[in-house]
Amino acid sequence: MLWDARGEARRVPMTTLDALPYPIAIDTDISAALAQFVKSRGRRVVVLADRNVEGRAEALARAIGRKTPVLAVSLGERRKTLRTVEAVLNALAAAGADRETLVIGVGGGVAGDLFGFAAATYMRGVPFVNVATSLVAMVDASIGGKTGVDLGAGKNLAGAFRDPLAVFCDVGSLATLPEKHLREGLAELVKHGIIEGNEAFEALETLAPHPLRKWPWETVVADSLRIKAMFVAEDRLEAGAREILNLGHTVGHAIERVTNYRTSHGHAVSIGLRAAGLLALRTDRFSNEEHLRVLALLALLGLPLIAPTGDINALLAAMAHDKKARAGALRFVLPRTLGDVEYGVTVPARTVRAVLGRVRQAPGNAEFR
Numbered sequence: 001m002l003w004d005a006r007g008e009a010r011r012v013p014m015t016t017l018d019a020l021p022y023p024i025a026i027d028t029d030i031s032a033a034l035a036q037f038v039k040s041r042g043r044r045v046v047v048l049a050d051r052n053v054e055g056r057a058e059a060l061a062r063a064i065g066r067k068t069p070v071l072a073v074s075l076g077e078r079r080k081t082l083r084t085v086e087a088v089l090n091a092l093a094a095a096g097a098d099r100e101t102l103v104i105g106v107g108g109g110v111a112g113d114l115f116g117f118a119a120a121t122y123m124r125g126v127p128f129v130n131v132a133t134s135l136v137a138m139v140d141a142s143i144g145g146k147t148g149v150d151l152g153a154g155k156n157l158a159g160a161f162r163d164p165l166a167v168f169c170d171v172g173s174l175a176t177l178p179e180k181h182l183r184e185g186l187a188e189l190v191k192h193g194i195i196e197g198n199e200a201f202e203a204l205e206t207l208a209p210h211p212l213r214k215w216p217w218e219t220v221v222a223d224s225l226r227i228k229a230m231f232v233a234e235d236r237l238e239a240g241a242r243e244i245l246n247l248g249h250t251v252g253h254a255i256e257r258v259t260n261y262r263t264s265h266g267h268a269v270s271i272g273l274r275a276a277g278l279l280a281l282r283t284d285r286f287s288n289e290e291h292l293r294v295l296a297l298l299a300l301l302g303l304p305l306i307a308p309t310g311d312i313n314a315l316l317a318a319m320a321h322d323k324k325a326r327a328g329a330l331r332f333v334l335p336r337t338l339g340d341v342e343y344g345v346t347v348p349a350r351t352v353r354a355v356l357g358r359v360r361q362a363p364g365n366a367e368f369r
C-alpha cells in the first residue's frame with residue numbers, strides 16, 4: 001500500500017496525509033514497492049542497515065538489484081552518537097556515494113534518527129528513504145522529519161529537521177522484533193488512541209486481550225501512524241499543535257531522566273499517560289470513567305502504571321529542564337475526553353506535586369479524590 005502525497009491510499013482512506021510531502025508505504029513485505037520507488041528515481045543507491053536487521057536489508061537490496069551495497073552498522077541507543085555518524089559518513093564516502101546517491105536506512109528508531117541525520121549532513125544532504133522495522137519507528141520515529149543523535153549532555157540534542165523522500169513500514173519485519181521492543185511501541189499506540197478518541201481507542205481495547213503476535217499489524221500501524229502524520233502535517237517544525245503528541249511525555253521524560261534511563265521510554269510514557277489523566281481529573285477536565293479505561297488498557301497491554309521513583313523534587317527539576325518547558329511555567333498536554341486533548345495547559349504547582357505523589361502508588365479509589 002503506497003500513499004502518495006495527495007493521500008491516495010489504496011486500503012485506508014488517508015485524506016489527512018494530504019499535507020505530508022512524502023509518500024508512506026505500509027505493507028507486510030515492502031520489497032516490491034521499495035524496488036519500484038527506487039527504479040523510478042534512477043539514482044545510485046546505498047543501503048545502511050542496523051546490524052540486527054542486516055538479513056532483511058540484504059533481501060531489500062536484492063529486490064532493488066543493481067548490486068546495491070549494504071553497509072551494516074551496530075547500533076542501539078548507546079551507539080546513537082556523533083562517533084557512529086562519523087563512521088557512517090566515512091563508510092558512505094568509501095562506498096563512493098555522491099550527491100545523487102539515494103541512501104536507504106533500514107532499522108528501528110535509532111537507525112532512522114542516526115542514518116537520517118548522516119544523510120542530512122553527507123555532502124550537505126543526500127536524499128534519504130526510511131525503512132522502519134520496529135513498531136516505534138513505524139508509528140512514531142519515521143514520521144515527522146526529526147533526525148539526530150544523543151550527546152553526553154542528553155538525548156537527541158544534536159540533529160536536524162529533514163524530511164525523508166519516502167517512508168516504508170516493513171510490517172513483516174515485526175516478526176523478528178523482540179517482544180520487549182514491540183511492547184515499547186504500545187504506549188505510543190495508546191497515546192495516539194487517546195488523541196484520536198473513540199474508534200481508535202476502542203480498536204486497541206478490542207485487540208489488547210489477544211497475543212501481540214496475532215495483531216493485524218498492517219492496520220494497526222496504518223491507523224496509528226495516520227494520527228501522528230495528521231499533527232506533523234499541520235505543524236512540521238513543532239511550533240504548536242504538534243505538541244499534542246507530547247501527551248504523557250512531560251512526566252514520562254522526567255521519569256526517564258530521574259531513573260537514569262533505567263525506565264524505558266515506553267514504560268515511562270505509560271506512567272506519564274496515567275499522570276496526565278490524573279492532572280486532567282484534578283483540574284476537572286477528564287472523567288473518572290475515561291481515566292479508568294485508559295489505565296485498564298495500559299495494564300492489559302502489560303505496561304506499568306506506578307512510577308519507580310517518589311522523588312518529587314527531582315521529577316519537577318527534570319520537567320523544568322525538559323526542552324518543552326517554556327519560560328519556567330510547567331505546561332502539560334491533558335485529555336478532556338478521549339478524542340479531545342489540549343496542549344499548553346498550566347497546572348498549579350501543588351496539583352502537580354500531588355499527582356507525582358499519587359503515581360508512586362497503585363491506582364485505586366484515591367485516584368479520584
Ligand SMILES: NC(=O)c1ccc[n+]([C@@H]2O[C@H](COP(=O)([O-])OP(=O)(O)OC[C@H]3O[C@@H](n4cnc5c(N)ncnc54)[C@H](O)[C@@H]3O)[C@@H](O)[C@H]2O)c1
Pocket residue numbers: 050052053075076077080107108109110111113133134135136137140141142143144145146147156173174175176177178181184
Ligand atoms: N525522530 C523521532 O521523531 C523519534 C520519535 C520516537 C522515537 N525516536 C527515537 O527512536 C529510538 C527508539 O526506537 P526503537 O525502539 O525502534 O529502538 P531501536 O532502533 O534501538 O530498536 C530496538 C531494538 O530492536 C532491534 N530491531 C529493530 N528492528 C528489528 C527487527 N525487525 N527485528 C529484530 N530486531 C530489530 C534494534 O537493533 C534494537 O536492538 C530512540 O532513540 C528515540 O529517541 C525518534
Ligand SMILES: [Zn+2]
Pocket residue numbers: 140188249265269
Ligand atoms: Zn514517545
